[in-house]
Structure formats: C-alpha cells, structure tokens
Amino acid sequence: MALVTSVQGKVTRLAEVTPVPVEAFVKLKAGDRLKLEANSRLQVVYFESGRQETWSGPGSLETSLREGKPSGLPAAEVKSLPLVMAKQLARTPALDSQGRGGVTRLRSVPSPDALTKLEDTYYQLRSRTGRDDLGPEMYLLSGLYEIRELDRVERVLGDLQQDGPKTQETALLISLYRKAVKNARESKSQ
Known part of the structure; x- marks a missing residue:
C-alpha cells in the first residue's frame, strides 16, 4: 500500500x-x-x-x-523516509475515491511513553526536512489521532493552518483531519 x-x-x-x-x-x-x-x-x-x-x-x-x-x-x-514515519503514515485517515474523509480504527488509551516517543520522533523528522514538507506533520497527526489525542490533533491543525505552507495539500490535510476528529467524537458519544 x-x-x-x-x-x-x-x-x-x-x-x-x-x-x-x-x-x-x-x-x-x-x-x-x-x-x-x-x-x-x-x-x-x-x-x-x-x-x-x-x-x-x-x-x-x-x-x-x-x-x-x-x-x-x-x-x-x-x-x-524513516520506516517509522512510513509505517505511521499508513494510519493516516484517507480519502475514499469520492473524496470523503474516512475514519480509521482507534486504538486503546496510550502510555505516556508512546506520546513522548511520537513527539520526539516528530521533532527529529522536522529538524531534517524543509519547512514546506508536510511529512513530519502527517506523521504527528496520524500518531495523535491513533492514540485518541483529539484535542492535540486540533491544536496541531490550528498551528498548521496559521503557520504552515499555504498549499492545496495543507488545506486538504487540515480538512481531512477535522472530518476524522468530528467523526471520532460523534462515534464516541453514541
């Protein structure tokens, strides 16, 4: 894949x-x-x-x-790309063929070490890539989403919207994760 x-x-x-x-x-x-x-x-x-x-x-x-x-x-x-990054990108909620955001299955509550490792890896990736490269943010967002850190996903999206590259891919990534977070919150409340 x-x-x-x-x-x-x-x-x-x-x-x-x-x-x-x-x-x-x-x-x-x-x-x-x-x-x-x-x-x-x-x-x-x-x-x-x-x-x-x-x-x-x-x-x-x-x-x-x-x-x-x-x-x-x-x-x-x-x-x-580092394999850890590629494997995490596999968990990115993806658009289906009609352009609708999908929801990936969420895992159980993470350990504090998982969050620390995710953030440390993100900072390493960010330090080795150009400002316009969305790979590190995609890695961070998919990891935060997977471990149900939905409030943090929304904060990263806000930062990305304000300070990130002004590209179609950035806008699509933000839209995709906003839909995924909304769907995750709705399914959690049912």
Missing part, C-alpha cells in the same frame, strides 16, 4: 469502468494503474519501503508494494 501525498495537475487512476481523479491523501493498492497528464506531478509514499517517489507526467505508473513501475515517465525523484 501507498499514500498519495501530493498531486499537481491531472492524475487519474485507471479503474475497470472509468478513470477516477487522484487527490492527495488517497491510498493506493499494489497493482493500481495511474495516468499522469503533461505537466502533472505526483508524490507517493510506500509504507513497506519508506520510499517517497515524485513523478512528473506525461506517462503512466503502476504501483507495487515497495515502489512504482513507470511507463513513459522520466525517472522519479526518490527519497528514503
């Missing part, structure tokens, strides 16, 4: 019936086939390998468990 972390231009998933537009924060399965139009860019993180690929169109791409298999695409820009 993989997570689309950024899309610019027109990228579609070649489904059996009709092509489906691909947006940031959509999860991909091994064997998914994507078409990138001219002047499009796609960034994907593979959970198994920690491989982050950035592709530029035109061309097509088939996903596998560990990397993309291109057809007619120039070589990808490849970056290796």
